[in-house]
Amino acid sequence: MSIHLPPVVDRLSSRFPKQMVDAVTDLTTGERLVAIKNVTVNEDFFPGHFPGAPLMPGVLMIESMAQAASVLLLQEADGTILPHRASLRGVDGAKFRKPVAPGDRVRLELSVERRRATMARVRGVAYVHDQIVAEGTLVMAIEPEPALVHPTAVVEQGAQIGPGTTVAPNAVIGPHVTIGPRCKIGAGAVIDGHTVIGEGTEIFPYASIGLIPQDTKFRGEPTRLEIGRFNVFREFVTIHRGTEGGGGVTRIGDHNLFMAYSHVAHDCKVGNHTIFGNGATLGGHVTVEDYATISAFSGVHQFCRIGRHAFIGGYSVVTKDALPFAKTVGNRARNYGLNTIGLMRRGFTADTVSRLRHAYRLLLVSRLNTTRALAQIEGDPDLQCDEVQYLVDFIRGARRGVILRRATRRPDEVSADE
Known part of the structure; x- marks a missing residue:
């Protein structure tokens, strides 16, 4: 599971000045968490605890559990972090079963036993392999972070x-x-x-x-x-x-x-x-739809629309609706075809890009007028997908017209990926 831990762990008040949790492997938001702490010989607490027989202090086992508990209590399902701070107020029933030494991989399993608005009881158990090395119930306070x-x-x-x-x-x-x-x-x-x-x-x-x-x-x-x-x-x-x-x-x-x-x-x-x-x-x-890019010093005339995933090049002047998925550049702006590279970077499949490319060729390169081009696009079963239908609906819904004027290049000069 990919969780960026430092911002969450930093919300544990008065924590040890080091992150004691290396990774979160399982998280059920607000219910259960499994985290990992890899104990290495270069940990700064080992030289004094103890010379010749290094052991991880029990208080730092509790600290590791508290840091993991802060992730469990503050991490939201959508990846955001609650605007609160967690603080350890007490530990009930703490037991240390076995010593933890350099080279051990500690698995921290925590579950919420009870939670109220400002307090929570979190049961924590630490394992090395399948043996319990420490356990206890953490009493955690959850308080809004002040402005x-x-x-x-x-x-x-x-x-x-x-x-x-x-x-x-x-x-x-x-x-x-x-x-x-x-x-x-x-x-x-x-x-x-x-x-x-x-x-x-x-x-x-x-x-x-x-x-x-x-x-x-x-x-x-x-x-x-x-x-x-x-x-x-x-x-x-x-x-x-x-x-x-x-x-x-x-x-x-x-x-x-x-x-x-x-x-x-x-x-x-x-x-x-x-x-x-x-x-x-x-x-x-002006309406600018999702994932559109409007480059430096470009201007968009009032009441225009910029379609989804549209790319407006620098220093462009847009006086009609800019088509989705396309490159629109210039003063006055012209259409340079499908923004293939941008769409592939954003995860569009090769099949969808191919259908959009074909639709744009009918709109920009063929000798069909816009009405006939749209009819041919809608009538071709090989072009049917949500993105192509959105392109057709976008053009039909334009009140100021759309930018369909092609850049001044002959059709045989148009690159294959446009």
């Missing part, structure tokens, strides 16, 4: 700061802002308006989040900005809240990266796992 706000930061009354969030010097947070757990707010950042920011989001210095839109029709009406989880906003990024005429909400999903100086205007909808290059700019009411 850390620098004294020079301005957090107005009414703002809500989640547990584990840090606010750096000179940041300004308005009265209607809600920030989730474990966020990082950089020095000099400004967050205002009716803005909600999800957990784990990092806002770098001097970003401006949730200020009023650059729309002359805006008259101060109460509109919102909703930001999901685990987003990154680099230096000088600007994100504006919505307008009444556009639905009142600017919305950003999860796991997005906004590089320095990028801009999201009012009433935009940004999906998940997108990347905005330095200076990438969205006009108002």
Whole structure:
């Protein structure tokens, strides 16, 4: 099982200054955990315990169990970590059955006996091979991690700061802002308006989040900005809240990266796992779907859509909808065919890529007009898959039109992987 242990173990208060758990091999969230501690001769506690007969101290066996218990209690099923700290408050019935020496591989098996909001009893048993070497019941406290706000930061009354969030010097947070757990707010950042920011989001210095839109029709009406989880906003990024005429909400999903100086205007909808290059700019009411990439200094006209897995090249100007799965580049932007390499890197099968490539050839290279090309794509059973159907639906649903103008190359110059 792949769990990044240091961030979880670090939430064990007053722990031994070393990670005592090497790996987690089995985890049933909130119920049971199996972990491994490999005892090596270079452990720093062996020289004094004891010279000539090194043994692992019993207190460090308990420490290993406590660190494993913190993973069991704080690790969520979706891979996130609860914004709390665990602390060992007591040990009941501790017994040390056999000595543990260098070269032993200790298997730690822990199970939750009882859990309340702030306390838990965890049964721990340590094995070397199939023999019990230590056991006991750990009494663990689970407490919310406090937010850390620098004294020079301005957090107005009414703002809500989640547990584990840090606010750096000179940041300004308005009265209607809600920030989730474990966020990082950089020095000099400004967050205002009716803005909600999800957990784990990092806002770098001097970003401006949730200020009023650059729309002359805006008259101060109460509109919102909703930001999901685990987003990154680099230096000088600007994100504006919505307008009444556009639905009142600017919305950003999860796991997005906004590089320095990028801009999201009012009433935009940004999906998940997108990347905005330095200076990438969205006009108002733009929709950017999942896994799209908008490269440096590109601009997207208001009311346009950027399809899933679309790639917009640097310094491009997009004035119509950019097709999903494709490379769109230039001023004014043209379509350079399927983004084959990007799709393969994201796990698309060769069969799906082949079907999409064929569909794009009918749209871009054949002499069929768009209506006839779409009819041929839908009528060919060899092209049918969810991705191709989504491409067809995307084109049919366009209100501003789509970018189907091919780059200025003859058909026989088009590479086989486009």
